[in-house]
Amino acid sequence: MSLSFFTDRRLFLIVLSTVGIVAFTALALLPGSPGQDRLATWLAAAISAANLLAAMLLARIGPRAHQLLVFSSLLAVTIALGGSDSGRDSDLYLLWYFWIAAYAAMVVRLRVALLHALVISASAVLGVALKGDLYPGGAAVVMAIVTIVATTLVTFWVGRWNHLLIVRDLLTGLANRSGLAHAAQPAIAAAVADGRHAVLVLLDINRFREVNDALGHPAGDRLLQVVAMQLRNVATDPALVGRLGGDEFAVVLCGLELPDEPAAAHEHLRAIGRTVIRQLRGPFRIDGVDVEVEASAGVAAAPTHGTTLGTLLPAADAALHAAARESERV
Structure with missing residues (x-):
C-alpha cells in the first residue's frame, strides 16, 4: 500500500467511511449480529454516510474539519457499541477505534495526535462501560487503549516520514x-x-x-x-x-x-x-x-x-x- 494513503486525509476518510457504511449496515441486517435491527447501528451507518459525503465534497480537509470528522466517527461507533446486544460479540465494534485513531493521527504535531488518542481512548472506555459485559476485569478497555495508542504513534511517524520524503532533501535537511x-x-x-x-x-x-x-x-x-x-x-x-x-x-x-x-x-x-x-x-x-x-x-x-x-x-x-x-x- 502506498505511504500516501497514510497522509492523505481525504482518501483515508473515503475508505474509512465506505467500510463503515458497509460494516454497520451488515451488522444491522445480519441475523444474530449484535447490532441486528438496532437503531444505534443504523445511526452509525448514517453518520458514516455523512462523513463519506463530506469527503467527496471537500477538496481539502483542513484541521477543523478533520477534528469534526474524527469526533463524528467516534460518536458513530460509540453509539453503535452502546446500543448493541449484550454479549461478547459486541467486541467487533472495538476494531473501529484503532481505524479512527489512525485517521486522527494525520496531524503535524505529536502532542495533538496524542490528545486525539486520549479522546478516542475515553470514547472506547465509555462504549465498553455502556455495555458492561464485554470482558471481565477491564481487559477490553486495556486492549482498546493499547491498540489506540500504538496505532496513533505508528501512523503519525509513518506520516511524518512520508512528509519528509516529499518536502525535504534527505542529505542536507533543507527543503527540496x-x-x-x-x-x-x-x-x-x-x-x-x-x-x-x-x-x-x-x-x-x-x-x-x-x-x-x-x-x-x-x-x-x-x-x-x-x-x-x-x-x-x-x-x-x-x-x-x-x-x-x-x-x-x-x-x-x-x-x-x-x-x-x-x-x-x-x-x-x-x-x-x-x-x-x-x-x-x-x-x-x-x-x-x-x-x-x-x-x-x-x-x-x-x-x-x-x-x-x-x-x-x-x-x-x-x-x-x-x-x-x-x-x-x-
Missing part, C-alpha cells in the same frame, strides 16, 4: 524543490500583498565537481551539508532555504523594501546576493582538507520579476547563467 514551493509561495504572496518585496537568491557552487573528483563523493556530500548549514544563518528574517538539486541552492527573503529607482533597486539586489554569498566564506575543513568555496548567484524579486516562485525561478536562473557567463559573482 517541492517543499520550498510549499513554504515560499504563501510568504511571497503575503509580502506582495503587504506592498513589500520577496527576493529569490539562486546559488550555484563553482567548481564543485573538482571537490568530488579530488576528495570523492562522500566529501562532496559533506561539503553540501556544510553549505546548507551556513545558508541557514542568513541574517534576514524570515529566510527560507532549500536545495533544488546537485549543488544548486535557493534562499527566499520576504518582506524587504527596495528603492523605487530601477538602478538603485538593481544594485540593492546585487548587495543582497553578495550578503548571501558571504555566508559561504571558507575555508571549510572537509576530511582533514581545507576547502575554499566560491559561489555564483542569480537574484530575482517579486513583484518586479514575477509574483510566484514558479515565475521567479526562471528569472533567477537566467541571472545565474548570466553571472557565470560574464564571470561575475552576482
